[in-house]
Amino acid sequence: MRVVVLAGGYGGAKLSHGVALAAEAREPAPELTVIVNTGDDLELHGLLVCPDLDTVLYTLAGLANEETGWGVRDETWSAAEMLARYGAPTWFRLGDRDFGTHIMRMHRLRTGARLTTVEAELVEALGVRARLLPMSDDRVRTELRIDEGWLAFQDYFVRRHHEDAVHEIRFTGIDSARPTPEVLAAIADAERILFAPSNPFVSIGTILALPGVVEALAAARAPIVAVSPLIGGAAVRGPADRMFVSLGGEASALGVGRHYVERYPGLLDGLVIDEVDAGQADALRALGLAVRVAPTLMLTTEHRRRLALEVLAFADSLSG
Amino acid sequence: MRVVVLAGGYGGAKLSHGVALAAEAREPAPELTVIVNTGDDLELHGLLVCPDLDTVLYTLAGLANEETGWGVRDETWSAAEMLARYGAPTWFRLGDRDFGTHIMRMHRLRTGARLTTVEAELVEALGVRARLLPMSDDRVRTELRIDEGWLAFQDYFVRRHHEDAVHEIRFTGIDSARPTPEVLAAIADAERILFAPSNPFVSIGTILALPGVVEALAAARAPIVAVSPLIGGAAVRGPADRMFVSLGGEASALGVGRHYVERYPGLLDGLVIDEVDAGQADALRALGLAVRVAPTLMLTTEHRRRLALEVLAFADSLSG
Numbered sequence: 001m002r003v004v005v006l007a008g009g010y011g012g013a014k015l016s017h018g019v020a021l022a023a024e025a026r027e028p029a030p031e032l033t034v035i036v037n038t039g040d041d042l043e044l045h046g047l048l049v050c051p052d053l054d055t056v057l058y059t060l061a062g063l064a065n066e067e068t069g070w071g072v073r074d075e076t077w078s079a080a081e082m083l084a085r086y087g088a089p090t091w092f093r094l095g096d097r098d099f100g101t102h103i104m105r106m107h108r109l110r111t112g113a114r115l116t117t118v119e120a121e122l123v124e125a126l127g128v129r130a131r132l133l134p135m136s137d138d139r140v141r142t143e144l145r146i147d148e149g150w151l152a153f154q155d156y157f158v159r160r161h162h163e164d165a166v167h168e169i170r171f172t173g174i175d176s177a178r179p180t181p182e183v184l185a186a187i188a189d190a191e192r193i194l195f196a197p198s199n200p201f202v203s204i205g206t207i208l209a210l211p212g213v214v215e216a217l218a219a220a221r222a223p224i225v226a227v228s229p230l231i232g233g234a235a236v237r238g239p240a241d242r243m244f245v246s247l248g249g250e251a252s253a254l255g256v257g258r259h260y261v262e263r264y265p266g267l268l269d270g271l272v273i274d275e276v277d278a279g280q281a282d283a284l285r286a287l288g289l290a291v292r293v294a295p296t297l298m299l300t301t302e303h304r305r306r307l308a309l310e311v312l313a314f315a316d317s318l319s320g
Numbered sequence: 321m322r323v324v325v326l327a328g329g330y331g332g333a334k335l336s337h338g339v340a341l342a343a344e345a346r347e348p349a350p351e352l353t354v355i356v357n358t359g360d361d362l363e364l365h366g367l368l369v370c371p372d373l374d375t376v377l378y379t380l381a382g383l384a385n386e387e388t389g390w391g392v393r394d395e396t397w398s399a400a401e402m403l404a405r406y407g408a409p410t411w412f413r414l415g416d417r418d419f420g421t422h423i424m425r426m427h428r429l430r431t432g433a434r435l436t437t438v439e440a441e442l443v444e445a446l447g448v449r450a451r452l453l454p455m456s457d458d459r460v461r462t463e464l465r466i467d468e469g470w471l472a473f474q475d476y477f478v479r480r481h482h483e484d485a486v487h488e489i490r491f492t493g494i495d496s497a498r499p500t501p502e503v504l505a506a507i508a509d510a511e512r513i514l515f516a517p518s519n520p521f522v523s524i525g526t527i528l529a530l531p532g533v534v535e536a537l538a539a540a541r542a543p544i545v546a547v548s549p550l551i552g553g554a555a556v557r558g559p560a561d562r563m564f565v566s567l568g569g570e571a572s573a574l575g576v577g578r579h580y581v582e583r584y585p586g587l588l589d590g591l592v593i594d595e596v597d598a599g600q601a602d603a604l605r606a607l608g609l610a611v612r613v614a615p616t617l618m619l620t621t622e623h624r625r626r627l628a629l630e631v632l633a634f635a636d637s638l639s640g
Contacts, residue, residue: 046427076396082420086445088427096416099423100402107366107408125406 003030003312004190004222008037008203009052010069010237011229012196013059014298018308019194020060020130021301025309032130033186034060037198038115039142039171039206042154044092045083047102048109051154052203053119053134054101061126063097069237072097091159116180133186135207138177142202143170153202162239165246169201171209179210187216192315195226195268197296199240200259201247214264223269223318225311228256231274231297253277257284257291269318272296272311290318323350323632324510324542328357328523329372330389330557331549332516333379334618338628339514340380340450341621345629352450353506354380357518358435359462359491359526362474364412365403367422368429371474372523373439373454374421381446383417389557392417411479436500453506455527458497462522463490473522482559485566489521491529499530507536512635515546515588517616519560520579521567534584543589543638545631548576551594551617573597577604577611589638592616592631610638 005016016034023029034056041050051070058064058072065073075095084090094102101122108118114137123132142153146164156162187193195204204226208214217224233251235241241251249255253273257280260268270290273280274297281291292314298304325336336354343349354376361370371390378384378392385393395415404410414422421442428438434457443452462473466484476482507513515524524546528534537544553571555561561571569575573593577600580588590610593600594617601611612634618624 045423046430047423072402076398076416078396078416079399079420079423082392082417083424086420086424086442088424096396096398096419097402099416099419100399100406103365103367103399103419103423104403104406104408110366122406 001026001028001030001191002189003032003192003194004186005032005034005194005196006198006204006207007034007052007056007196008198009040009055010198012036012052012198012203013056013064014304015194015196015227015308015311016056016130017059017301018298018304018306019312021305022308022312025305026312030312033133033190034130035133035135035183035186035207037203037206038134038136039140039202040153040157041139042092042152044094045088047106049092049094049102050105050115050134053132054098057101057119057122057126057128057132060128060130060132063126071095092154114180116182131182131186133180133182135179135183135210135213136177137180138173140174140177140206140210141172142206143172144168144202145170157238166239166243167246169205169247171206174209175211177210179213179216184212184216187213187220190220190222192312192319193217193220193222193224194311194315195224197227197229197236199229199235199238199243200256201240201243208264214267217267223315224267225270225272225315225318226256226260226268227272227296227307227311228253228274228277230256232276236297252280254280254283257287257289261287261289270314272314290314321346321348321350321511322509323352323512323514324506325352325354325514325516326518326524326527327354327372327376327516328518329360329375330518332356332372332518332523333376333384334624335514335516335547335628335631336376336450337379337621338618338624338626339632341625342628342632345625346632350632353453353510354450355453355455355503355506355527357523357526358454358456359460359522360473360477361459362412362472364414365408367426369412369414369422370425370435370454373452374418377421377439377442377446377448377452380448380450380452383446391415412474434500436502451506453500453502455499455503455530455533456497457500458493460494460497460526460530461492462526463492464488464522465490477558486559486563487566489525489567491526494529495531497530499533499536504532504536507533507540510540510542512632512639513537513540513542513544514631514635515544517547517549517556519549519555519558519563520576521560521563528584534587537587543635544587545590545592545635545638546576546580546588547592547616547627547631548573548594548597550576552596556617572600574600574603577607577609581607581609590634592634610634
């Protein structure tokens with residue numbers, strides 16, 4: 001069964017991993033395609049760094065640093081130390097294994113390969129049995145307006161620890177960017193489509209802002225199910241909860257449902273919310289959404305697998 | 321006193337380091353400029369690697385791995401491990417700290433900086449009190465003809481462990497390459513010019529093959545003194561001794577002297593040879609060279625300093 005996950009980094013990697021792990025328990029086994037946000041990508045030291053793609057890649061490959069939630073485990077930091085001696089910026093930390101990825105990626109891109117092709121090569125090399133699709137081969141830059149003005153995403157997220165209130169979001173380059181043929185084909189061919197518990201504004205929202213993606217999703221045969229990234233009104237990680245407030249919504253599972261229903265009318269078939277938010281299920285159903293209540297916190301690998309099975313079962317119930 | 325050293329990697333770094341260390345013992349203190357061969361440079365993983373420049377840089381900065389004779393000490397190898405997983409070539413080993421240098425260099429070059437400028441930045445950042453000048457900002461590629469045909473230098477030197485007999489050498493790109501203005505100015509302004517005990521064919525020879533360098537050296541006021549890279553007919557490191565044989569010379573201090581005198585008539589004023597080769601001093605003098613016999617093996621830092629002092633004293637005697 002062809003399962004497509006729209007994903008950012010942290011929550012996207014975890015749910016994608018769960019779907020990959022669920023392969024053993026489901027018949028037919030899920031064939032996983034992850035469509036990943038690239039609006040957070042940045043150029044650093046002359047290399048293209050793709051944090052969301054890398055987090056999904058490393059997680060699916062079993063190489064992720066589960067403690068930090070980013071980067072590769074058993075990492076060393078020698079290249080960054082040397083770069084610091086040379087006066088290079090140090091606020092975005094890159095480990096040596098991680099540098100290996102960025103060096104290889106940049107090398108391939110400079111030879112003219114598409115990002116989509118390069119990621120397929122990395123996935124293949126690391127023995128990952130899933131497709132990992134950048135949302136676009138064109139450069140899109142997520143930028144956020146805070147009190148002092150516009151910031152590049154990683155300036156906001158890493159350098160300033162996502163502490164600023166975000167008043168506005170824009171995706172520079174999005175108008176001329178296109179989803180890849182692989183992305184459009186994956187959506188059209190999908191049997192189940194999942195929105196990972198990633199940030200609805202700057203992860204899922206970036207993918208959905210690409211011209212043609214919402215239309216492709218609306219035309220898809222597969223049911224579309226989202227997993228709320230908010231549990232009890234709080235984001236497991238990152239600033240999604242505060243963004244709901246500062247951008248004029250409500251930091252709750254209900255707020256997540258409203259966000260998707262109001263911004264993308266008719267797109268979402270169902271929403272999975274956490275058990276602690278069960279009391280909001282009826283209000284969400286009143287918006288026209290099917291609702292499934294489940295434990296959504298993915299602290300362990302087994303949690304990931306169970307949530308993926310639950311989400312897929314929910315999508316099954318909405319299918320056909 | 322302005323001292324210019326023409327250098328390859330291994331022997332060039334050691335003698336240059338000796339000159340830098342000799343600063344304390346000489347009045348006026350040497351102001352060191354090292355003109356470095358770039359014909360051995362290679363592109364690897366999309367990065368420009370400059371083995372000779374790096375060896376001199378790391379040695380002068382006190383960062384060199386003295387055991388291996390290349391790379392940085394206290395090195396880690398994580399990026400290379402990751403690159404190997406991605407299928408990148410592994411025959412030319414690059415450590416993580418070393419990668420830091422190559423990443424920074426490539427980043428700066430891609431922004432349009434000259435190699436000369438970039439190296440000056442690296443030197444400054446590492447607190448090295450010497451000038452490190454690539455012989456050219458233009459790409460020159462040293463290639464060697466072996467039985468099977470032409471090889472790029474590092475293919476011959478590292479990948480095939482310089483085991484092949486070399487029948488011919490060429491410097492691809494040299495006709496259109498130019499020494500930098502900094503190189504020409506350093507030669508013109510020099511008060512002492514030293515040819516390091518580097519390979520006369522593929523280290524010193526590459527620099528001398530650059531259009532205009534021999535003319536600039538001939539016009540220089542400074543005495544020019546070479547240090548023989550052969551001790552008792554053997555190279556301390558590398559294939560220089562075998563090259564003397566396969567290219568039609570003699571692997572000896574005398575062979576080194578003949579090489580310089582025959583290829584570059586009148587250029588060299590003096591040659592420093594090792595004590596074990598003292599018996600060849602007269603034959604060398606018969607070629608018109610001044611000769612100084614000294615311990616030339618630089619096993620320790622103190623050896624480097626002493627040899628530099630000896631070579632500079634020899635050059636003093638040939639000056640004015």
